[in-house]
Amino acid sequence: AQSVTQLDSQVPVFEEAPVELRCNYSSSVSVYLFWYVQYPNQGLQLLLKYLSGSTLVKGINGFEAEFNKSQTSFHLRKPSVHISDTAEYFCAVSVFNTDKLIFGTGTRLQVFP
Amino acid sequence: NAGVTQTPKFRVLKTGQSMTLLCAQDMNHEYMYWYRQDPGMGLRLIHYSVGEGTTAKGEVPDGYNVSRLKKQNFLLGLESAAPSQTSVYFCASSYRGDGFYFGPGTRLLVL
Numbered sequence: 677a678q679s680v681t682q683l684d685s686q687v688p689v690f691e692e693a694p695v696e697l698r699c700n701y702s703s704s705v706s707v708y709l710f711w712y713v714q715y716p717n718q719g720l721q722l723l724l725k726y727l728s729g730s731t732l733v734k735g736i737n738g739f740e741a742e743f744n745k746s747q748t749s750f751h752l753r754k755p756s757v758h759i760s761d762t763a764e765y766f767c768a769v770s771v772f773n774t775d776k777l778i779f780g781t782g783t784r785l786q787v788f789p
Numbered sequence: 790n791a792g793v794t795q796t797p798k799f800r801v802l803k804t805g806q807s808m809t810l811l812c813a814q815d816m817n818h819e820y821m822y823w824y825r826q827d828p829g830m831g832l833r834l835i836h837y838s839v840g841e842g843t844t845a846k847g848e849v850p851d852g853y854n855v856s857r858l859k860k861q862n863f864l865l866g867l868e869s870a871a872p873s874q875t876s877v878y879f880c881a882s883s884y885r886g887d888g889f890y891f892g893p894g895t896r897l898l899v900l
Contacts, residue, residue: 682831685829710889712891718893718894719879719891719892719893719894720832720879720891722888722889725888766831766832768889770889776822776834776837776847777822777834777881777883777889778834779824779831779832779833780831781829781830781831782829782831
Protein backbone atom coordinates (compact mmCIF):
# COMPACT_ATOMS: atom_id res chain seq x y z
CA ALA A 677 0.00 0.00 0.00
CA GLN A 678 1.07 3.56 -0.60
CA SER A 679 1.37 6.26 2.03
CA VAL A 680 2.40 9.88 2.27
CA THR A 681 4.07 11.58 5.21
CA GLN A 682 4.22 15.33 5.60
CA LEU A 683 6.78 15.85 8.30
CA ASP A 684 5.67 19.28 9.50
CA SER A 685 2.11 20.06 10.49
CA GLN A 686 2.85 23.80 10.70
CA VAL A 687 5.56 25.97 9.19
CA PRO A 688 5.79 29.62 10.28
CA VAL A 689 7.95 31.88 8.15
CA PHE A 690 8.51 35.58 7.59
CA GLU A 691 7.58 37.26 4.35
CA GLU A 692 10.30 37.16 1.65
CA ALA A 693 12.08 34.26 3.39
CA PRO A 694 12.57 30.91 1.61
CA VAL A 695 10.46 27.93 2.60
CA GLU A 696 10.59 24.16 2.19
CA LEU A 697 7.64 21.89 2.92
CA ARG A 698 8.68 18.29 3.28
CA CYS A 699 6.93 15.24 1.83
CA ASN A 700 8.00 11.61 1.86
CA TYR A 701 6.12 8.75 0.29
CA SER A 702 6.13 5.00 0.51
CA SER A 703 5.51 2.81 -2.51
CA SER A 704 7.02 -0.30 -4.05
CA VAL A 705 5.99 0.75 -7.55
CA SER A 706 6.25 3.86 -9.71
CA VAL A 707 4.13 6.80 -8.63
CA TYR A 708 2.82 10.15 -9.71
CA LEU A 709 3.31 12.93 -7.16
CA PHE A 710 1.26 16.05 -6.56
CA TRP A 711 1.17 19.16 -4.40
CA TYR A 712 -2.13 20.89 -3.78
CA VAL A 713 -2.85 24.16 -2.00
CA GLN A 714 -5.99 24.99 -0.06
CA TYR A 715 -6.69 28.60 0.88
CA PRO A 716 -9.02 29.19 3.85
CA ASN A 717 -12.56 28.00 3.21
CA GLN A 718 -11.79 27.04 -0.37
CA GLY A 719 -11.27 23.87 -2.40
CA LEU A 720 -8.02 22.32 -3.54
CA GLN A 721 -5.90 23.82 -6.29
CA LEU A 722 -3.15 21.92 -8.06
CA LEU A 723 0.26 23.55 -7.53
CA LEU A 724 2.37 21.10 -9.50
CA LYS A 725 2.75 17.45 -10.39
CA TYR A 726 5.45 14.98 -11.28
CA LEU A 727 4.53 12.31 -13.78
CA SER A 728 7.87 11.52 -15.42
CA GLY A 729 10.94 13.20 -16.93
CA SER A 730 12.83 16.01 -15.23
CA THR A 731 12.92 15.59 -11.48
CA LEU A 732 12.63 19.34 -10.89
CA VAL A 733 9.06 20.43 -11.41
CA LYS A 734 7.94 24.02 -11.58
CA GLY A 735 4.43 24.98 -10.61
CA ILE A 736 2.23 27.99 -10.19
CA ASN A 737 2.88 30.97 -7.90
CA GLY A 738 6.67 30.46 -7.98
CA PHE A 739 6.66 27.06 -6.29
CA GLU A 740 8.83 24.16 -7.36
CA ALA A 741 9.41 20.61 -6.14
CA GLU A 742 12.12 18.04 -6.65
CA PHE A 743 11.44 14.34 -6.99
CA ASN A 744 14.13 12.26 -5.28
CA LYS A 745 13.55 8.58 -5.96
CA SER A 746 16.35 7.30 -3.73
CA GLN A 747 15.05 9.23 -0.74
CA THR A 748 11.38 8.79 -1.77
CA SER A 749 10.82 12.50 -1.27
CA PHE A 750 9.02 15.28 -3.09
CA HIS A 751 9.75 18.46 -1.14
CA LEU A 752 8.09 21.74 -2.10
CA ARG A 753 10.11 24.95 -2.16
CA LYS A 754 9.70 28.64 -2.77
CA PRO A 755 12.65 31.06 -2.65
CA SER A 756 10.64 34.03 -1.34
CA VAL A 757 7.19 33.72 0.19
CA HIS A 758 4.38 36.28 0.28
CA ILE A 759 1.65 36.85 2.81
CA SER A 760 -0.77 35.50 0.22
CA ASP A 761 0.97 32.09 0.35
CA THR A 762 -0.58 31.50 3.77
CA ALA A 763 -2.58 28.31 3.23
CA GLU A 764 -2.60 24.58 3.82
CA TYR A 765 -0.48 22.47 1.49
CA PHE A 766 -1.12 18.82 0.73
CA CYS A 767 1.23 16.30 -0.82
CA ALA A 768 -0.41 13.37 -2.60
CA VAL A 769 0.61 10.21 -4.45
CA SER A 770 -1.07 8.21 -7.17
CA VAL A 771 0.28 4.86 -8.25
CA PHE A 772 0.99 4.62 -11.95
CA ASN A 773 -1.82 2.99 -13.86
CA THR A 774 -4.12 2.73 -10.87
CA ASP A 775 -6.89 4.93 -9.76
CA LYS A 776 -6.46 6.34 -6.24
CA LEU A 777 -4.95 9.55 -4.94
CA ILE A 778 -3.61 9.25 -1.40
CA PHE A 779 -3.04 12.42 0.62
CA GLY A 780 -0.71 13.40 3.41
CA THR A 781 -2.13 15.10 6.49
CA GLY A 782 -1.19 18.58 5.28
CA THR A 783 1.20 21.37 6.29
CA ARG A 784 -0.14 24.73 7.34
CA LEU A 785 2.14 27.49 6.04
CA GLN A 786 1.76 30.75 7.90
CA VAL A 787 3.59 33.76 6.51
CA PHE A 788 4.20 36.68 8.87
CA PRO A 789 4.94 40.28 7.82
CA ASN B 790 -16.95 24.12 -18.97
CA ALA B 791 -17.92 23.96 -15.28
CA GLY B 792 -15.39 21.26 -14.27
CA VAL B 793 -16.49 19.50 -11.09
CA THR B 794 -19.54 20.81 -9.26
CA GLN B 795 -21.03 19.73 -5.93
CA THR B 796 -24.53 20.12 -4.54
CA PRO B 797 -25.32 21.32 -1.91
CA LYS B 798 -22.60 23.68 -0.64
CA PHE B 799 -23.76 23.52 2.99
CA ARG B 800 -26.09 21.29 4.96
CA VAL B 801 -27.11 20.82 8.57
CA LEU B 802 -28.60 17.45 9.55
CA LYS B 803 -29.90 15.96 12.74
CA THR B 804 -28.57 12.60 13.89
CA GLY B 805 -30.38 9.82 12.07
CA GLN B 806 -31.44 11.86 9.06
CA SER B 807 -30.42 10.88 5.56
CA MET B 808 -29.12 12.89 2.65
CA THR B 809 -27.46 12.60 -0.74
CA LEU B 810 -24.56 14.67 -2.01
CA LEU B 811 -24.34 15.10 -5.77
CA CYS B 812 -21.14 15.44 -7.75
CA ALA B 813 -21.17 16.24 -11.46
CA GLN B 814 -18.31 16.58 -13.94
CA ASP B 815 -18.37 17.68 -17.56
CA MET B 816 -14.88 16.53 -18.58
CA ASN B 817 -15.87 13.01 -19.63
CA HIS B 818 -13.62 11.54 -16.92
CA GLU B 819 -13.81 7.83 -16.18
CA TYR B 820 -12.75 8.04 -12.55
CA MET B 821 -14.62 9.83 -9.77
CA TYR B 822 -13.95 10.02 -6.04
CA TRP B 823 -15.44 11.13 -2.74
CA TYR B 824 -13.12 12.37 0.01
CA ARG B 825 -13.74 13.78 3.45
CA GLN B 826 -11.50 16.37 5.06
CA ASP B 827 -11.09 16.63 8.80
CA PRO B 828 -8.65 18.83 10.75
CA GLY B 829 -5.22 17.25 11.10
CA MET B 830 -6.15 14.23 9.00
CA GLY B 831 -5.84 15.50 5.45
CA LEU B 832 -8.22 14.10 2.87
CA ARG B 833 -9.35 10.52 3.23
CA LEU B 834 -10.91 8.53 0.42
CA ILE B 835 -14.45 7.32 1.14
CA HIS B 836 -15.49 5.61 -2.11
CA TYR B 837 -14.49 5.83 -5.72
CA SER B 838 -15.59 4.72 -9.16
CA VAL B 839 -13.57 3.73 -12.20
CA GLY B 840 -16.49 3.85 -14.60
CA GLU B 841 -20.22 4.04 -15.02
CA GLY B 842 -21.95 1.37 -12.96
CA THR B 843 -18.87 0.56 -10.84
CA THR B 844 -17.95 1.59 -7.31
CA ALA B 845 -15.28 0.59 -4.79
CA LYS B 846 -14.47 1.25 -1.14
CA GLY B 847 -11.76 3.62 -0.07
CA GLU B 848 -10.11 4.14 3.32
CA VAL B 849 -13.21 5.18 5.31
CA PRO B 850 -16.34 3.74 3.64
CA ASP B 851 -18.43 2.88 6.71
CA GLY B 852 -21.71 4.79 6.98
CA TYR B 853 -21.68 5.87 3.34
CA ASN B 854 -23.03 4.47 0.08
CA VAL B 855 -22.42 5.60 -3.47
CA SER B 856 -23.85 5.17 -6.92
CA ARG B 857 -22.59 5.95 -10.42
CA LEU B 858 -25.58 5.45 -12.71
CA LYS B 859 -24.35 8.01 -15.23
CA LYS B 860 -20.73 8.65 -16.19
CA GLN B 861 -20.93 12.33 -15.30
CA ASN B 862 -22.53 11.92 -11.86
CA PHE B 863 -21.33 10.35 -8.62
CA LEU B 864 -23.70 10.34 -5.64
CA LEU B 865 -22.71 9.97 -1.99
CA GLY B 866 -25.42 8.90 0.42
CA LEU B 867 -25.65 9.00 4.18
CA GLU B 868 -28.47 6.71 5.28
CA SER B 869 -28.42 7.59 8.97
CA ALA B 870 -26.19 10.56 9.73
CA ALA B 871 -23.98 10.60 12.83
CA PRO B 872 -22.06 13.50 14.43
CA SER B 873 -18.82 11.75 13.40
CA GLN B 874 -19.78 12.46 9.80
CA THR B 875 -19.51 16.21 10.35
CA SER B 876 -16.86 17.11 7.81
CA VAL B 877 -16.10 18.82 4.54
CA TYR B 878 -16.72 16.52 1.58
CA PHE B 879 -14.84 16.87 -1.67
CA CYS B 880 -15.60 15.21 -4.94
CA ALA B 881 -12.91 14.73 -7.59
CA SER B 882 -12.62 13.32 -11.06
CA SER B 883 -9.71 12.04 -13.11
CA TYR B 884 -9.09 10.81 -16.63
CA ARG B 885 -6.60 8.07 -15.83
CA GLY B 886 -5.12 8.86 -12.44
CA ASP B 887 -2.59 11.41 -13.64
CA GLY B 888 -4.61 14.57 -13.05
CA PHE B 889 -7.28 15.08 -10.44
CA TYR B 890 -9.85 17.87 -10.49
CA PHE B 891 -11.66 18.79 -7.30
CA GLY B 892 -15.04 20.30 -6.63
CA PRO B 893 -15.52 23.23 -4.25
CA GLY B 894 -16.64 21.06 -1.33
CA THR B 895 -19.76 20.48 0.75
CA ARG B 896 -19.74 21.45 4.42
CA LEU B 897 -21.87 19.08 6.47
CA LEU B 898 -22.77 19.54 10.11
CA VAL B 899 -24.54 16.70 11.92
CA LEU B 900 -26.10 17.70 15.22
